[in-house]
Amino acid sequence: MGETLRLHLWQHGIFLLILFLVLAPLAFLILGSFSTARLPGDFSLDAMGLVNYIKVYSDPGTFEIFSNTVIYVAGSTALALALAVSLAWLVERTNMPGKVLVYAGVPMTLAVPGMLQAMAWVLLLSPRIGFINQLLKDIFGPETPIIDVYSLGGMVFLEGLRLVPTAFLMLVPLMRSMDPTLEEAAAVSGARPLSTLRKVTLRLLAPALVAVMIYQAMTALEVFEIPGILGLPAGIYVFSTKIYAIVRTATFMPVYGQANALAMVYLFIAVATTFFYTRMIGRAERYAVITGKGYRPRQLDLGKWKIPALGCALLFLFLSIVLPFLVFLYASFLPYLQAPSWNVLKALTLKNYRLLAEYGEVGSALKNTVLMVGATATATVVLSFLVSLVVIRSKFWGRKLLDQMAFMPHAIPGIVMGIAFFWLFLKIDFLPLYGTIWAISIGFTISFLAYGTRSMNAALLQIHKELEEAAYVSGAPPWRTMWRIFVPLMMPTLVGVWIWVVLHAVRIAGMPLMLYEGPKNQVLAILIWNMWDEGYVPAVAAIGTLLMIVLLLLTLAVRLLGFRRQTMQIGGT
Amino acid sequence: MIRIEQLHVRYRTERGEVYAVRGIDLNVKQGQFFTLLGPSGCGKTTTLRSVAGLEKPTAGEIYVGDEIVFSSVKGLSVPPYKRDIGMVFQSYAIWPHLNVFENVAFPLREMKKRVAQDEIRSRVRTALSLVQLEGLEDRPAPFLSGGQQQRLALARALVREPRVLLLDEPLSNLDAKLREETRVELRELVKRLGITTLYVTHDQLEALTMSDVVAVMDGGNIVQEGSPVEIYRAPRDRFVANFIGLSNFLEGRVTKVGRLGEVESSGATLKCVLPDGVATGDSVIVVIRPEDLNLYTGAATQNDNILEGKIEALIFMGDTLECQVAVGKQIIRIKLHPSSPAARGETVRLQLPAESCRALRA
Numbered sequence: 011m012g013e014t015l016r017l018h019l020w021q022h023g024i025f026l027l028i029l030f031l032v033l034a035p036l037a038f039l040i041l042g043s044f045s046t047a048r049l050p051g052d053f054s055l056d057a058m059g060l061v062n063y064i065k066v067y068s069d070p071g072t073f074e075i076f077s078n079t080v081i082y083v084a085g086s087t088a089l090a091l092a093l094a095v096s097l098a099w100l101v102e103r104t105n106m107p108g109k110v111l112v113y114a115g116v117p118m119t120l121a122v123p124g125m126l127q128a129m130a131w132v133l134l135l136s137p138r139i140g141f142i143n144q145l146l147k148d149i150f151g152p153e154t155p156i157i158d159v160y161s162l163g164g165m166v167f168l169e170g171l172r173l174v175p176t177a178f179l180m181l182v183p184l185m186r187s188m189d190p191t192l193e194e195a196a197a198v199s200g201a202r203p204l205s206t207l208r209k210v211t212l213r214l215l216a217p218a219l220v221a222v223m224i225y226q227a228m229t230a231l232e233v234f235e236i237p238g239i240l241g242l243p244a245g246i247y248v249f250s251t252k253i254y255a256i257v258r259t260a261t262f263m264p265v266y267g268q269a270n271a272l273a274m275v276y277l278f279i280a281v282a283t284t285f286f287y288t289r290m291i292g293r294a295e296r297y298a299v300i301t302g303k304g305y306r307p308r309q310l311d312l313g314k315w316k317i318p319a320l321g322c323a324l325l326f327l328f329l330s331i332v333l334p335f336l337v338f339l340y341a342s343f344l345p346y347l348q349a350p351s352w353n354v355l356k357a358l359t360l361k362n363y364r365l366l367a368e369y370g371e372v373g374s375a376l377k378n379t380v381l382m383v384g385a386t387a388t389a390t391v392v393l394s395f396l397v398s399l400v401v402i403r404s405k406f407w408g409r410k411l412l413d414q415m416a417f418m419p420h421a422i423p424g425i426v427m428g429i430a431f432f433w434l435f436l437k438i439d440f441l442p443l444y445g446t447i448w449a450i451s452i453g454f455t456i457s458f459l460a461y462g463t464r465s466m467n468a469a470l471l472q473i474h475k476e477l478e479e480a481a482y483v484s485g486a487p488p489w490r491t492m493w494r495i496f497v498p499l500m501m502p503t504l505v506g507v508w509i510w511v512v513l514h515a516v517r518i519a520g521m522p523l524m525l526y527e528g529p530k531n532q533v534l535a536i537l538i539w540n541m542w543d544e545g546y547v548p549a550v551a552a553i554g555t556l557l558m559i560v561l562l563l564l565t566l567a568v569r570l571l572g573f574r575r576q577t578m579q580i581g582g583t
Numbered sequence: 584m585i586r587i588e589q590l591h592v593r594y595r596t597e598r599g600e601v602y603a604v605r606g607i608d609l610n611v612k613q614g615q616f617f618t619l620l621g622p623s624g625c626g627k628t629t630t631l632r633s634v635a636g637l638e639k640p641t642a643g644e645i646y647v648g649d650e651i652v653f654s655s656v657k658g659l660s661v662p663p664y665k666r667d668i669g670m671v672f673q674s675y676a677i678w679p680h681l682n683v684f685e686n687v688a689f690p691l692r693e694m695k696k697r698v699a700q701d702e703i704r705s706r707v708r709t710a711l712s713l714v715q716l717e718g719l720e721d722r723p724a725p726f727l728s729g730g731q732q733q734r735l736a737l738a739r740a741l742v743r744e745p746r747v748l749l750l751d752e753p754l755s756n757l758d759a760k761l762r763e764e765t766r767v768e769l770r771e772l773v774k775r776l777g778i779t780t781l782y783v784t785h786d787q788l789e790a791l792t793m794s795d796v797v798a799v800m801d802g803g804n805i806v807q808e809g810s811p812v813e814i815y816r817a818p819r820d821r822f823v824a825n826f827i828g829l830s831n832f833l834e835g836r837v838t839k840v841g842r843l844g845e846v847e848s849s850g851a852t853l854k855c856v857l858p859d860g861v862a863t864g865d866s867v868i869v870v871i872r873p874e875d876l877n878l879y880t881g882a883a884t885q886n887d888n889i890l891e892g893k894i895e896a897l898i899f900m901g902d903t904l905e906c907q908v909a910v911g912k913q914i915i916r917i918k919l920h921p922s923s924p925a926a927r928g929e930t931v932r933l934q935l936p937a938e939s940c941r942a943l944r945a
Contacts, residue, residue: 172898308616473672474676476673476675476676477678479637479663479741482636482637483637483669483749484693484739490693
């Protein structure tokens with residue numbers, strides 16, 4: 011009986027912990043939006059009102075934020091979907107050569123942090139210093155119209171590129187597992203290849219495409235770094251950057267409640283989209299096109315278009331991974347920022363790298379980052395594993411609710427999460443968390459819980475129930491079974507989630523910026539952000555180059571691990 | 584050795600409540616090979632899992648040996664890892680991250696009293712030799728054939744020398760030929776070890792060939808319990824007769840009572856074994872196995888229990904020829920030697936030996 015009680019205790023413990031970690035910041039976010047006090051510290055239930063809402067929503071600027079957000083999200087999603095569908099179709103359904111380059115290259119683009127990619131494009135396309143703009147002026151004269159990356163168009167273009175890999179990875183299995191007889195039926199009914207593609211293939215994929223599209227829109231809506239680097243300098247705000255600006259811009263005293271009031275709408279849109287998405291997924295699964303049988307779909311002969319098709323695919327890879335890396339590599343060796351020329355090549359220097367080693371803040375930021383990222387990844391893995399064990403393998407009464415709670419942070423944009431935790435840590439001042447890296451760690455852990463539990467749920471479902479039961483009847487109590495059966499069987503997933511979290515926690519600047527208090531909890535992403543803000547471009551380039559190399563190696567490790575997981579059979583028979 | 588009293592198991596699923604076991608009693612004696620036989624959903628696996636402690640019964644009591652392991656009245660439920668059992672699962676549940684040796688050593692390493700390395704090694708070796716897997720100790724478990732996995736699962740279940748062995752359809756994942764060999768081997772092994780065995784299957788042939796006692800289950804109840812011969816020769820109701828082997832059913836009415844009574848069916852009077860307590864005029868069903876009938880194309884050697892009919896279909900099945908004879912509106916099936924000269928459309932006479940005809944209450 012004692013063991014049963016212990017089991018109940020820890021199940022309830024997990025349940026309450028997740029409930030608190032997810033709901034407490036949200037509660038403060040909502041309460042804060044009604045707070046008429048200027049600072050979170052002065053918050054009291056007596057000083058409540060609608061002032062913040064009135065202030066924010068009577069401001070004509072808010073409408074502009076709304077329309078900017080719509081253009082930015084819709085534009086980047088459309089661009090990404092067009093690119094991803096084309097790429098996935100080329101590699102899965104045509105005889106384009108060099109497919110392996112695309113299969114290997116597209117996921118690698120996930121490794122480049124958005125912030126760095128945006129900075130690289132600023133170096134190429136900013137009106138004053140952009141290398142490409144300068145080149146254009148040199149060739150066509152100073153009156154040449156320039157391409158300005160500090161614009162909605164720039165944001166759409168870059169976020170569009172950034173959304174491609176995820177969409178591609180979602181679309182490839184769909185294209186691969188589609189029943190070819192459906193297309194063959196169209197062909198024998200007299201349809202030409204292109205009209206088969208238009209009238210059958212794309213129609214069949216439509217529900218899945220809509221689901222992918224909504225998912226991408228959610229991501230674009232959440233992202234802070236791209237609109238932050240490209241929009242903030244030009245005063246083009248979307249929801250995420252406006253909230254940041256209200257809290258962090260030093261020009262006037264921040265009015266925290268107004269940020270919350272704005273965040274509420276932002277949150278509402280995000281939650282509504284997520285709700286719509288989960289319903290959409292349910293519907294898409296009912297489409298009987300994807301049957302899971304091992305098909306080898308027909309491949310369209312591209313004929314003389316083979317090489318141009320490969321060229322387009324490689325151009326995408328060049329723009330989203332090779333070019334940003336080369337730009338950073340180049341800038342990192344510059345004594346000061348200038349466009350490429352013969353003279354520059356002679357002046358290249360290692361000064362920036364040496365500076366990094368000497369500059370104290372880099373060292374402390376690096377230490378903070380390693381600690382923060384390590385703690386976040388470990389906490390996410392352990393917590394997701396325990397949550398999924400309860401959700402999938404127990405008869406605990408609240409397991410469905412627990413699952414939903416763990417998924418909910420997925421709908422909460424990082425900036426909103428940041429501001430919510432900002433309030434929480436200020437209010438629960440008996441825990442000295444505010445202004446520490448642990449605050450950032452906790453915020454990230456909650457954000458990544460959705461991903462962690464989804465992966466663990468899927469992996470746990472693949473482990474045959476009898477493998478667990480065999481351990482019990484062999485005399486192993488639950489915690490021994492967890493340790494000797496579940497942990498080793500799930501090792502690929504545990505390691506995979508750990509690395510995934512590291513890859514994301516290290517690059518995201520939005521939430522840490524909301525919780526940033528000074529050198530004590532400055533992490534790498536914030537350091538890069540601040541140095542960029544202050545104009546230390548070559549130094550940023552040096553850090554960025556090193557960071558990109560590390561992230562590329564880690565991504566490669568995940569890919570290799572993924573391949574091993576596919577060959578390892580998990581099951582009873 | 585295993586005693587179950589008034590076991591009820593109810594559980595909730597997404598599709599509503601399932602009443603899987605509805606108050607069964609059974610008693611497995613020391614060293615007995617006891618089989619629970621029934622179609623899927625009859626509650627046999629739930630019963631077995633309740634003995635293992637993997638399922639929590641709603642009510643009842645379960646004893647393993649002298650020890651009470653579950654009692655709803657006393658609010659007692661010993662967890663599976665504290666019960667003195669070994670179990671083989673339908674999927675075998677071989678842990679893919681461990682090799683053969685470590686799979687078998689697992690139960691020893693989890694024992695309350697620490698077992699010395701040397702003893703683990705020798706006990707694993709003994710268990711593996713029992714199932715003829717010696718020499719495969721270092722092989723990773725996923726690299727075993729289906730038959731080897733099944734034997735590995737058995738070795739793992741036996742290595743602790745438990746009082747009771749629980750087997751959940753252990754042969755259903757093997758191919759037909761291997762299943763046949765394994766049936767004999769498995770029974771011989773557990774008999775040699777003298778271990779009390781509770782076996783669950785939906786395969787009547789397994790139940791008949793391996794068991795000392797068979798309990799046929801249907802809808803959460805035990806409908807008949809007895810030796811394989813009793814179950815086959817004297818089914819107590821239509822379900823058992825239908826589920827085990829092939830049976831012909833003839834509807835009729837009792838015209839004369841007695842141990843060998845008389846029943847009127849299809850316009851003929853049949854002598855048959857009557858159940859206790861039937862009266863003249865009661866409706867009954869006469870059950871007769873296809874292999875018990877005699878078929879005559881000419882005059883019958885006996886005049887008792889004769890039915891006349893026409894051959895409707897002949898089905899060649901390799902070792903037998905199944906002959907379907909229309910008697911009135913009913914079809915009666917007979918097993919013939921494959922070289923029998925029967926022809927379709929022929930008028931024939933069927934003789935039903937009285938001792939092989941059993942009437943059941945309708």
